[in-house]
Amino acid sequence: MEKLNSKMAHIEGTHAANRIFYLAVPQEALLDVALPLANSAQTKRGWNRIIIEKPFGFTSLSSQRDTESLLSRFEEKQIYRIDHLLGKDLIENLTVLRFSNLVFEPLWSRTYIRNVQVIFSEETATEIQGRYFGNYGIIRDIVHSHILQTIALFAMEPPVSLDGEDIRDEKVKVLRSIRKVDFEDVVLGQLKDTSSKVDRHTKSMTPTYFAAAMYIDNARWDGVPFLIKTGMGLMKNRAEIRIQFRHVPGNIYRERIGHDIDLDTNELVLRDLPEEAILLKVNNKVPGLGLQLDASELNLLYRDRYDVEVPGSYEHLLLDVLDGDNHLFMRSDELAAAWNVLAPVIHEIDQNRVAPELYEAGDKGPVNAYYLAAKHGVRWDDDW
Numbered sequence: 001m002e003k004l005n006s007k008m009a010h011i012e013g014t015h016a017a018n019r020i021f022y023l024a025v026p027q028e029a030l031l032d033v034a035l036p037l038a039n040s041a042q043t044k045r046g047w048n049r050i051i052i053e054k055p056f057g058f059t060s061l062s063s064q065r066d067t068e069s070l071l072s073r074f075e076e077k078q079i080y081r082i083d084h085l086l087g088k089d090l091i092e093n094l095t096v097l098r099f100s101n102l103v104f105e106p107l108w109s110r111t112y113i114r115n116v117q118v119i120f121s122e123e124t125a126t127e128i129q130g131r132y133f134g135n136y137g138i139i140r141d142i143v144h145s146h147i148l149q150t151i152a153l154f155a156m157e158p159p160v161s162l163d164g165e166d167i168r169d170e171k172v173k174v175l176r177s178i179r180k181v182d183f184e185d186v187v188l189g190q191l192k193d194t195s196s197k198v199d200r201h202t203k204s205m206t207p208t209y210f211a212a213a214m215y216i217d218n219a220r221w222d223g224v225p226f227l228i229k230t231g232m233g234l235m236k237n238r239a240e241i242r243i244q245f246r247h248v249p250g251n252i253y254r255e256r257i258g259h260d261i262d263l264d265t266n267e268l269v270l271r272d273l274p275e276e277a278i279l280l281k282v283n284n285k286v287p288g289l290g291l292q293l294d295a296s297e298l299n300l301l302y303r304d305r306y307d308v309e310v311p312g313s314y315e316h317l318l319l320d321v322l323d324g325d326n327h328l329f330m331r332s333d334e335l336a337a338a339w340n341v342l343a344p345v346i347h348e349i350d351q352n353r354v355a356p357e358l359y360e361a362g363d364k365g366p367v368n369a370y371y372l373a374a375k376h377g378v379r380w381d382d383d384w
């Protein structure tokens with residue numbers, strides 16, 4: 001680190017200079033790199049920021065130890081825990097849509113929302129063959145940061161401003177309000193594969209699929225199920241948030257809808273994959289004589305609306321680091337709160353060697369996820 005410091009000082013010359021250190025190192029090596037760096041490689045002629053790649057700890061305890069050590073050498077505002085999936089436009093749009101349109105924010109609560117679904121699935125299964133995923137699994141890799149941060153941004157109260165700390169203050173309140181997940185409301189899956197590498201992980205029982213029902217115990221979200229499902233090696237790449245609204249009370253068109261009323265409540269879909277779009281399902285009169293209703297969608301397909309190249313999510317987040325905008329990066333208290341949500345689930349899995357349900361590559365994932373959703377009054381809509 002001293003050599004690194006001299007080398008950088010040589011490049012910087014006599015100019016004022018800021019430094020960003022980007023650490024994509026195994027979690028076990030984090031402190032071995034970060035602490036000497038803090039001692040010997042920081043510039044005194046500008047600011048220093050440190051980017052840390054996930055996973056953010058292996059257990060709640062190891063994460064807490066890492067955080068304490070990091071905070072003994074760095075200030076909180078220097079630390080950027082990066083999860084590139086949070087750099088997707090879908091995530092930023094979540095708050096833009098909600099807080100800059102009058103038509104959404106008044107509906108954003110238990111009064112009008114029946115359930116929320118957060119879905120992230122990937123076709124690829126290559127990642128799970130690597131050492132990292134094989135050891136960490138989908139809960140630490142995707143749920144801990146990506147899914148919980150998405151829920152926090154979705155469910156938070158309006159922040160005082162767009163300042164990173166104001167947004168983080170609201171996110172942490174949501175994370176701290178998530179009820180302890182009931183293990184009955186968890187489905188674990190593992191990709192069935194006959195190749196030797198994956199077979200090794202099959203024996204390790206690392207989950208490659210996770211579905212759960214979560215509840216946020218606060219005044220805004222009391223009783224609203226947040227259904228999450230995420231997995232690798234599934235039938236399609238899919239990243240979306242689906243918001244299903246309640247039934248229209250005393251709907252005078254009930255008879256005209258013609259089929260299952262459950263299918264015909266309004267639904268808002270914010271989608272990143274397979275392609276970026278915002279969809280709103282509304283009931284509409286079928287053209288022609290008579291009065292028959294049909295569920296159609298108002299469709300904002302990005303590729304039709306915008307002729308721009310969407311920057312990669314790393315580009316977005318690295319620019320945020322340069323700008324000192326930390327709202328999409330987990331603060332230490334958010335990290336601890338996220339561990340509090342998931343640590344009991346991870347503990348239960350490890351303690352009782354809970355066997356995941358096996359599923360075929362290219363399939364929809366464990367059938368139990370469908371029972372789980374039904375138990376909470378949700379039907380996964382795989383087609384719309």
Ligand SMILES: O=C1O[C@H](COP(=O)(O)O)[C@@H](O)[C@H](O)[C@H]1O
Nearest residue numbers: 083084085122124127133141142
């Ligand atoms: O962070 C992660 O993201 C990738 C997916 O990233 P994308 O940019 O290809 O959408 C995922 O495969 C990996 O498991 C996870 O750690």
